[in-house]
Amino acid sequence: MVGYTWHFGVVWEYREVFLRGALVTAKLTAGALAIGLVLGLLIGMAKSSRRAWLRVPATTYVELFRATPTLVQLVWIYYSLPILTGVQLGSFVSVTLGLGMNAGAYFAEIFRAGILSIDRGQMDAAKAIGMRHWQAMRRIILPQAVRRMIPPFINETATLVKLTTLGSVLAVYELLHESNNLITNTFRPLEVYTTLALAFFAIIYPIIYLSRWLERAWVARS
Amino acid sequence: MIRVVDLHKWFGQHHVLRGIDLEVQRGEVLVIIGPSGSGKSTLLKCLNFLEEYERGAVYFEDRLVGYRDLKGRRVRDHEANVARVRAEIGMVFQSFNLFPHKTVLENVIEGPLVVKRQSRAAAVEVATALLRKVGLEEKLHAYPSRLSGGQQQRAAIARALAMQPKVMLFDEPTSALDPELVGEVLDVMKKLAGEGMTMLVVTHEMGFAREVADRVLMMDEGVVIEVGPPDQIFRAPKEARTAAFLSKVLH
Numbered sequence: 001m002v003g004y005t006w007h008f009g010v011v012w013e014y015r016e017v018f019l020r021g022a023l024v025t026a027k028l029t030a031g032a033l034a035i036g037l038v039l040g041l042l043i044g045m046a047k048s049s050r051r052a053w054l055r056v057p058a059t060t061y062v063e064l065f066r067a068t069p070t071l072v073q074l075v076w077i078y079y080s081l082p083i084l085t086g087v088q089l090g091s092f093v094s095v096t097l098g099l100g101m102n103a104g105a106y107f108a109e110i111f112r113a114g115i116l117s118i119d120r121g122q123m124d125a126a127k128a129i130g131m132r133h134w135q136a137m138r139r140i141i142l143p144q145a146v147r148r149m150i151p152p153f154i155n156e157t158a159t160l161v162k163l164t165t166l167g168s169v170l171a172v173y174e175l176l177h178e179s180n181n182l183i184t185n186t187f188r189p190l191e192v193y194t195t196l197a198l199a200f201f202a203i204i205y206p207i208i209y210l211s212r213w214l215e216r217a218w219v220a221r222s
Numbered sequence: 223m224i225r226v227v228d229l230h231k232w233f234g235q236h237h238v239l240r241g242i243d244l245e246v247q248r249g250e251v252l253v254i255i256g257p258s259g260s261g262k263s264t265l266l267k268c269l270n271f272l273e274e275y276e277r278g279a280v281y282f283e284d285r286l287v288g289y290r291d292l293k294g295r296r297v298r299d300h301e302a303n304v305a306r307v308r309a310e311i312g313m314v315f316q317s318f319n320l321f322p323h324k325t326v327l328e329n330v331i332e333g334p335l336v337v338k339r340q341s342r343a344a345a346v347e348v349a350t351a352l353l354r355k356v357g358l359e360e361k362l363h364a365y366p367s368r369l370s371g372g373q374q375q376r377a378a379i380a381r382a383l384a385m386q387p388k389v390m391l392f393d394e395p396t397s398a399l400d401p402e403l404v405g406e407v408l409d410v411m412k413k414l415a416g417e418g419m420t421m422l423v424v425t426h427e428m429g430f431a432r433e434v435a436d437r438v439l440m441m442d443e444g445v446v447i448e449v450g451p452p453d454q455i456f457r458a459p460k461e462a463r464t465a466a467f468l469s470k471v472l473h
Contacts, residue, residue, distance in 0.1 A: 124272050125319035125378075129333035129385055130309025132301055139336060143323050 010188045011195045018199060021178035025203070028096055028164040028174055033157060035100025040107025045137075047112050058108070065105035071166050074098040078170050095167040103160050110152045114145035147218060154211035158204050175199060223248045223283060223389060223420055224269060230277035231264055231444075238264050239275070240444035246389070251421045253431040253452075256441035257467060262424040263316075265441070266391050269422070270311045271304050282307055283388070309337050312382030316394040318374040320366040326353065326377045327362040333385045345384070352380040356410050372403030376410055389420040396427060428472060432456055440464045 011018070046058035065073065078094040081087070089097065118141050126136035168177035179196045183189045224246040231239035238261045246252050254262045267273040269280055271288035280287040287307055290299045320329050330349035334340040340348075353359055356376040366374055375395055382390060392411065396404040408430050415421055415434045425431065431438050431452055438455040440447040440463070448461045456472075459465045 119317075119319075121315060121317050121319035122321065124267075125313075125315065125321070125381075127272060127305070128270060128308055128311075128313040128315075129381065130305050130337040131333075132305050135336055139332070140321055144321075 004190070006191060007188060008191050008195070010186050011191050014182055014186070017178050017182055018175070018195065021173060021175035022199060022203070024092075024167075024172065024174040024178075025161065025164050028092070028099065028167055028172070029157070029161050031096035032099035032103050032160055032164075035097065036103025036107050036160070039101060039104030040111055043104060043108035044111030044115065047108060048115055062105045062108050065102050070099070070102050070163055071169060073102055074166055074170060077101075091167070091170040091172050095164075095170055095172050099160060099163055099166075102163070103156065106156050106159075107153065110149050110156065111145075113152075114149035115141055117148055118144050151211045151215040154207055154214070158207045158211075161200070161204050161207070223250075224422070225281040225284075226265075226269070226278070227281070228278040229265070229268060229275055229280065231261070231268060231273065231275045238444050239268070241278070242444075242446055244439070244446065244449075246420065246422060248388075248420055249418045250436045251415045251419075251423065251434055252437050252439060253435035254422065254424045254439045254441060255426070255428070255431060255467070255471075256447070260441045261444040262441050263393050266313075266393050266422060266424055269391060270308045270313060272308075272313075274298075282311065305337070309333070309385055310388050312385060312387035312390040314375070314378050314382055314390065314392045314395050316397050318366070318371070318378045318398070320374055320378055320381070322366050325363050325365055326358060326369070329366070329377060330381045330384045333381065337385065349380070349384055352383050353377070355413075356380050357406070370403060371399045372406045375399065375407045379407075379410055379414075383414075389422065390414065392421065392423040392425065394424050394426070396425065426471060428456070428468075440467065442467070 043058045043061055046054040047062065049055050049058075074095055077098040078089070078091060081089070081094075115137075122140055122144070123136055126140040127133075131139070164174050165176040167174045168180065171177065175196055179192050183192050186192065224244070226242050226244040229239050229242040229244075230237070242261075242265060254265070256262050264273055268275045269282070269287070271280075274288060279289075285307065286299075288299055288304055289296045290303070291297075320326075321332065324332065327346065327349055330352060331342070331345040334345040334348065335342065350359070350362065353362060356379055358373060358376055358380065361369060361373060361377070366377065369377065379395075395411070396407050399407065404427065408427060411421070411423070411430070412434055423430070423435075433452075435452045437449055438452050439449045440455065440459070440461070442463050447463050448455070448459065450460075454460075455464065456468065459468060
């Protein structure tokens with residue numbers, strides 16, 4: 001190790017590869033985030049429902065995704081789903097879908113916890129003036145709950161960015177996969193992986209910082 | 223206007239209401255007293271189905287509340303029907319339960335806008351008048367967290383009144399208030415009673431009961447101990463349990 005000469009010039013030469021990878025990472029994150037949010041909201045509501053036919057499947061879904069490795073979920077969706085459904089998804093779509101479904105399970109818990117954190121009296125008061133359950137949810141409960149959900153939700157987004165690296169296993173050209181390919185061309189793993197780590201730090205740290213800042217700002221206000 | 227027949231309610235194994243019968247006439251003020259844990263608040267919440275009851279019946283203007291008949295079997299009523307009944311029954315809670323993310327005015331117009339689908343202008347006009355009536359005309363655009371407990375409770379009363387309810391339920395409206403703020407809330411309630419509002423009031427304020435109630439109902443351990451005009455209940459209770467309770471709260 002001592003005396004190793006760094007050649008970051010090689011990385012600079014291939015900067016486009018990193019930008020390309022970062023773009024794919026961003027697309028994966030954005031796609032999974034969109035899927036995860038919608039799924040999470042629906043499943044979180046279903047999990048809080050008093051109707052067993054909604055609650056039980058939702059709970060099973062969350063437990064299933066939380067108790068199995070994300071990587072296993074991704075390869076399952078990529079290799080097993082086509083056999084069962086006859087629909088062959090591309091690797092990018094598979095990974096986006098898989099990460100989205102995975103995030104959905106975690107977002108569902110955040111939504112549910114946020115809704116549960118609102119005092120029961122709020123729902124009672126809304127119903128007492130004649131609101132339907134969904135009206136009370138939309139106008140009274142969710143607006144209050146969302147604020148409490150945002151910090152954990154942002155943290156989960158940071159985790160999601162990290163999980164996109166799993167896409168490399170299914171040959172999705174995100175940052176890690178591009179880096180691996182680059183190393184086979186340049187034989188410069190140290191420089192490439194260091195740059196890779198810094199690239200992720202540059203993406204994720206602002207997200208974590210935003211979450212902490214929001215949390216503090218809101219605690220200060222209330 | 224309200225008729226309760228052999229009402230039973232369980233919380234798990236705990237039998238909270240053990241066969242309540244009750245009738246309230248239009249314009250009547252009924253004050254419900256009794257030791258804590260006697261089921262007073264639960265009874266009130268069964269009237270607008272915020273609590274489900276398991277046996278017996280609650281009728282609001284001769285309509286069964288919360289259930290309907292399906293081929294001779296009693297099943298839960300559609301949510302829309304339950305909501306419609308609730309819209310005609312105002313409720314005021316011990317902990318106010320104002321919506322903290324809305325201003326006082328927004329709290330009061332919420333029901334008329336969302337449930338009654340009134341225009342904003344009409345709702346604001348009614349709300350402003352109600353808030354003036356409860357003495358909060360200066361606080362229209364304040365958030366609940368900026369108000370004292372007494373002001374919050376008066377805003378909550380205005381919120382309930384904005385739906386133009388046929389009856390008002392008060393669930394220990396002054397129990398969470400500092401002693402010096404109790405009067406201002408009771409004054410609003412007295413004014414309301416004076417205007418002929420039908421009211422059911424669960425309270426420990428015996429002075430209010432004596433002065434405003436048409437009838438006082440004493441409850442203990444999920445049953446009605448006795449009902450009568452305030453004079454009789456306070457001067458000459460028929461039941462030993464009523465006398466014992468009153469001697470404790472009246473010192």
